[in-house]
Amino acid sequence: MYSAQPPDVPKTLSTQMQSHLTKRAFPLIPQIGVLALIAALLVLIQCSGEATDTTAMPTNPVVKASTPATTPTSPASMLTPAQTPTPGPTATPFVTPTVIPSPTSLVPPEGLERGGVLRFAVPEGSPHMDPHLTVSAGLLTWGAGQSYSRLFKFDTVGGSAVVVCDLCASWQQLFPTTFRIKLREDVRWQNLPPLNGRKLTAQDVVFSLKRQATPGFPNAAILSNITEFTAVSESEIIIRLAAPDSETLEKLADSHSRIVAPEVVLANGDLRRGPTVGTGPWITSEARSDRTSLLVNPDYFDDDLPYLDALEIQVVPSESARVAGMRVRIIDIAQASYAAISDAADSFDTIEWVGISNPAAGVEIALNTGRGPMDTLVIREAMMLTWDPEAWNNDFWDGQARLSVGLPDLGIGAGRLLPGSAFTDRFNDPASASSRLSTKGLVSAGNVIIKVGEFGQNYIDQAFAMANGLASVGISADVERVSTRTFGDEVWIGGDFDIAVGAPPPVLSTTAYLYAVHHSDGPWNSTGYTDPEIDRLIEAQAREYDIVKRTELLLELQRRILGGSHRFISATRTTYWMWWVYVHDFDPRTPRGDSDFLTRVWVTERPA
Known part of the structure; x- marks a missing residue:
């Protein structure tokens, strides 16, 4: 004391x-x-x-890298990879x-x-x-x-x-x-x-x-x-x-x-x-x-x-x-x-109350682009079209969540997050999903494993709902439950998954998040997705001091990330407060x- x-x-x-x-x-x-x-x-x-239910969170990794141009501001002492000079x-x-x-x-x-x-x-x-x-x-x-x-x-x-x-x-x-x-x-x-x-x-x-x-x-x-x-x-x-x-x-x-x-x-x-x-x-x-x-x-x-x-x-x-x-x-x-x-x-x-949404936290869905059939963009797009985040929101998240690419947002510079309309055509269209699969000659697929971290029962329930959606177009999926620590080791660090459902990596800074998770050399780029243009945009926004110009870069980044159909947050986390x-x-x-x-x-x- x-x-x-x-x-x-x-x-x-x-x-x-x-x-x-x-x-x-x-x-x-x-x-x-x-x-x-x-x-x-x-x-x-x-x-x-009431016994307090405490779930152990996985330890943040310390990633060695060459001299970083920008560094994470997550609680972990994680270093970002060196920047590669690119036009911008x-x-x-x-x-x-x-x-x-x-x-x-x-x-x-x-x-x-x-x-x-x-x-x-x-x-x-x-x-x-x-x-x-x-x-x-x-x-x-x-x-x-x-x-x-x-x-x-x-x-x-x-x-x-x-x-x-x-x-x-x-x-x-x-x-x-x-x-x-x-x-x-x-x-x-x-x-x-x-x-x-x-x-x-x-x-x-x-x-x-x-x-x-x-x-x-x-x-x-x-x-x-x-x-x-x-x-x-x-x-x-x-x-x-x-x-x-x-x-x-x-x-x-x-x-x-x-x-x-x-x-x-x-x-x-x-x-x-x-x-x-x-x-x-x-x-x-x-x-x-x-x-x-x-x-x-x-x-x-x-x-x-x-x-x-x-x-x-x-x-x-x-x-x-x-x-x-x-x-x-x-x-x-x-x-x-x-x-x-x-x-x-x-x-x-x-009593009054408010919910404060965090677009960088909640339920993240990741598709491993290094494994089949997720290694094909059209199939990843079809998988997403079998899922219904709006229904999950109402069934599991009290109707209070929203979709996000995962970009941390401090409210600095209005409008730097993608609007909800950007996600409209990417979900809840099984007919389009079946059509895309047929163009690839994929009528049914081998067994896919959805690895879900035990961050709460709602995460588990959503994983089973995702499996049901895939089954509706002939993709067989099993759900594997793992502890939060195992999820951190195998998903965040090891990239050992087909489809992952759980909390996103704990990175609070926009630039740190982009370098760690979405840059081709990012230590937490566990989906294996690479795009030289995304790398260029990440590096450009990191050194752009003008708020308006940086906002344009961040919006374009999010559009390209979403276009890759490999990683998104299906339900942002909301913290609730009440007062007299x-x-x-x-x-x-x-x-x-x-x-x-x-x-x-x-x-x-x-x-x-």
Whole structure:
């Protein structure tokens, strides 16, 4: 457990914080209230009688390659293959200097009531407190990692995700591989020892980024295309790249790229046990494996944020306990399944909910182009025409899923994913499937094995539905169930399958995904599909800084990938949240794990 006492209130309370306290809708939860809250949740967990079903995920492979031009930003320390120079667009430099407007300059919402405590529950906690030594969202997105800032962050106001300055005031792109970043002058470390509110310097930022990039550290791959971090003054930093990378600013805005102070690290050698002292909007007052308490930072450089006084984040692995906590208003917000949230919303008309779709996660279907009969494009097309993803969506996925090529999308640049209409003519037409098979003289085929990972019963059910579809045109298919670890070893790494059904490889970055999965030399190109034009487009988009031009390249890439009829996501994964109506502006889209939206959440008085 880590516990830190914030500064004495009378000595450090800013005008903003005093305003928060005078406008508070209700008092902060006292310690006895927190203990009661935890006790109540423990009772709910015990009463639920639910054993948490945890499925082991396969270990991400470490793939050796020559010097990569771009690197994955997946939790794995996976390297991408070297780029092969090909014709294509050159990097389009940004206008210089570029000043990114602060998203917090927005007018506060009408009827805003400042203050109060937001209490919510998440399924997983953090293994420890060091943001550079874990990939855990329990720390970096929903935990004490929110006490740290980054050079950049994502503004999700308005439905998209735009990279904006966090600690920076402005940046310039001097060359396609060189950035100059100027820091804000008003940023101070939180008023806790050993920093005691001293001013942030460029040397602090360089120390932190170099530490994150340490070979062997779990988040080093995010920054591995950066060859130099240099503090040229107290407030300016030069960053140089090994090769042009259109995702450079996104990587610096990633939730794993938290800025930590050298004194705090050097005091204990690492930050596993804390203390957590950052420059962010929240002060970590207590952090344990089962809960985190965050208080508003009275000296935060944005005087208008956060709107709340505190966050109380409970780790509750049991879904039934989270739902029960919501029903009795022990917590204000909870993550749960669609069925659980739908039931709660039907029971309480003052519960709101949202589903956030991830086009890079869900149910991936892969056809091995190195094995017959999948080695023929027309036959792969015919196989897809026997399948009905719309029916699977309704039967297995609550009608909430959609089709995707698998490209990760942060919402940066509207319209960079293929629309649903692009998939319309590729499925659910058995007559056309039979016709295509007959043109190849294939009336019936030998036995095909559909290998499905045990990621959940719905995956299994869908695999059998796929086998039935193939049987309708004379293709015999058996379903083989394997553990998730075996699926990772045999499918993701080994490519040992005819048709595979399971979770896609865990790669979060668009460029990393394209290089790893779809490039001819990709370490996770398990379908064996190769197309020189796809390789060229992957390499071109990786160095194209212009958002509009890059979007055009990404759309063309997806069309060519879909045209190969070898890999797609039949049902995107959706994460569901519910909250009471007295919680306002809760918008849990977290590009690259960014949860800055919590600074803009506000609450009105809870009903008695």
